[in-house]
Amino acid sequence: MRPLGRAYQTASLGFLLYKLGTLAVNALAFPVLKASSPLPAAPTVSILVPARDEAGNLPHTLPRLLSQGASEVLVLDDASTDDTARIAAELCAGVPGARLLSGQPRPPGWHGKPWACMQLGQAATGEVLIFTDADVCWQPGTLNALLRRLEHSGADLLTVWPRQETRTWGERLLAPLVDDVLLSILPAPIIRLPFASMSAGNGQLMAFRRASYHKLGGHALVKGEVLEDVSFAAGLKARGGRVALCLGGDLMSVRMYRDYRGAVSGFAKSLHAVHGGSRAVMAGSWLWHFAVYTLPWLRGRWLLTGLGLLERLLVNLKTGRTRPADLLEVLLTPVTPLAALPVYLLGWRRTYRWKGRAYSRKDRP
Template sequence: MKLDLARAYREAARGFFTYKAAVFFLNVLTFPRLRPRPVPRERPRVSILIPARDEAHNLVHTLPGVLAQGADEVLVLDDGSRDGTGGLARRLCAGVPGARVLCGEGLPPGWHGKPWACQQLARAATGDVLIFTDADVRWGPGALGAVLAELTRSDADLLSVWPRQRNVTLGERLITPLVEVVLLTFLPAPGLRLPFPAASAANGQLMAFRRAAYDRLGGHALVRSEVLEDVIFGQRLKERGGRLALALAGECMEVRMYRSYPASVAGFGKNVYRVHLRSRAVLAVSIGWHLAVYTLPWLLPARRARWLWALRAAGLLERPLVSLVTGRRRPADLAEGLLSPVTPLLALPVYLRGLRRQVGWKGREYEQ
């Protein structure tokens, strides 16, 4: 019985890493990547829209790059901030044609914070293309031209882009880069282009809509009560016949999502329940399995078990290979692979937050 259990564990773990390796190499070949481009003269009117709640520490670094892109308008919505976000944004926007700051309205019943902020921005925008971007995303030269080129090439109603991760402190390196690992090793890019709603992904850090399609869907009212509003928007867009496209930002954009380990736990903890199909049983299986394939191989004696060494190597190599593809190539970025054996343990608080009936984010409480 013990031999049969060990064999089943070995084969399941081997299959898991084989699948992830196959998806990774497929994505290396097929996942679209942005390249910096000038903004074309002949183009639709473009609005860049930034929902901001307590984002002064980010906007001071990121808003100048957005304002320099050459969009027809840049709108920042101050969503009840308590840190001077509105005043800072007004100073940065002063004298920039088409740039202005909106004061957010109170949250209506049945709405969550970010969808409501985005809905207000869209209502005020005049563009034929609406680009929603988070306040922590730093745009580099040529980023807007790159987004518009990919939106045209893909002929999508919604293009969602993953900015490159920028992690500075050890605390934010522990689990934040797993966003890129999940994207590139679990989700095959060709499958995401299929018309099935379940084959969807999206990233609220940058979502570029054709205005006609956005309005046809009712805007963010489509996801008014969703915490995971980006992924759900992509699914519901596909359900209604819309076209969804995804891309990696490459050198065009980068994001510093969280600045500490507790902030990473809080940020991921608000989404993890929905990512796991709103099932606490799926959550439990997920964390148990990741402990089994990433942590357990380092606790078992591997002197005569070469397959355990193979599992250890697979876990160690995964994050550095993903970092190389996304452009995170500094020694500290590549060294994150050494965290593989303890990563499931570091993720435990995220899963525990997912088991709660309510999650908090930026001073608001939401039902799971």
């Protein structure tokens, strides 16, 4: 074997073994939300839902939120162009503490979601503020489990990754990558360290202690950020706060996208920011993943191919995605970099649109 080929194989093997080692640690150390009894002296809770064009999701998810027993449930209609406002108002009608808010025009310098969340945070009265996306599905008892976990962790922010629900093969090509990035890059004990650079956050579910949230200025801290969730967690850590992470387990799930095209558009929105605002890093990232996961399969290097499959399998086992179709998607691992190429190409553009709004990307030095 030539020196270049030997170096490539050694680097690929080392990368995969590192990720498998990290997965082994996280299999034991990464918390999973569990059903639990209510706290003896539970705090008041505000469940806060930013909603823009969510008419397809709210009939399925909002009734579950309303049945959790929170002090209040606030839904903010963020200038939707569909029936979001009507559906939310009808579902909230007659439920104590539940109401619909009309979003105000977005100020200059703000991205859509941080501004919607900022308005919700200002209107909320609970001691615990739980921001949850409109497509996240809560099971009965989820609120008790969240409060128990927040209390146990002693954190200022608890952020949760719901279980990925995928129904089409187009979704299965990309959506599970969220879990792989979370569980195979950094061991949970390292993420818990009080270093802002070792931060993770998921805007699908972020539960704050009210005092900590307002001490930071609310979502004004991340008003212009695409990755507002990760930035919020890092900003909180940088100011001495504590962040706790958790998987949703059987209590919380999300179907992020309905097909491959939707997944491409959704992931492309944040890909540039995920890579530190550098197009060079983006290009290197795609080439590296192609070299590690696809090239060995094309060239019949079965050790590397098998390790890549094992990585994906371990992620599925940890997140509880163990239905037959979920396990079969492990076989998609070698073609995932090819399926992700349109995401990178779309993420390369300097402008993009998300939910009808135009944004621009700025490269960082």
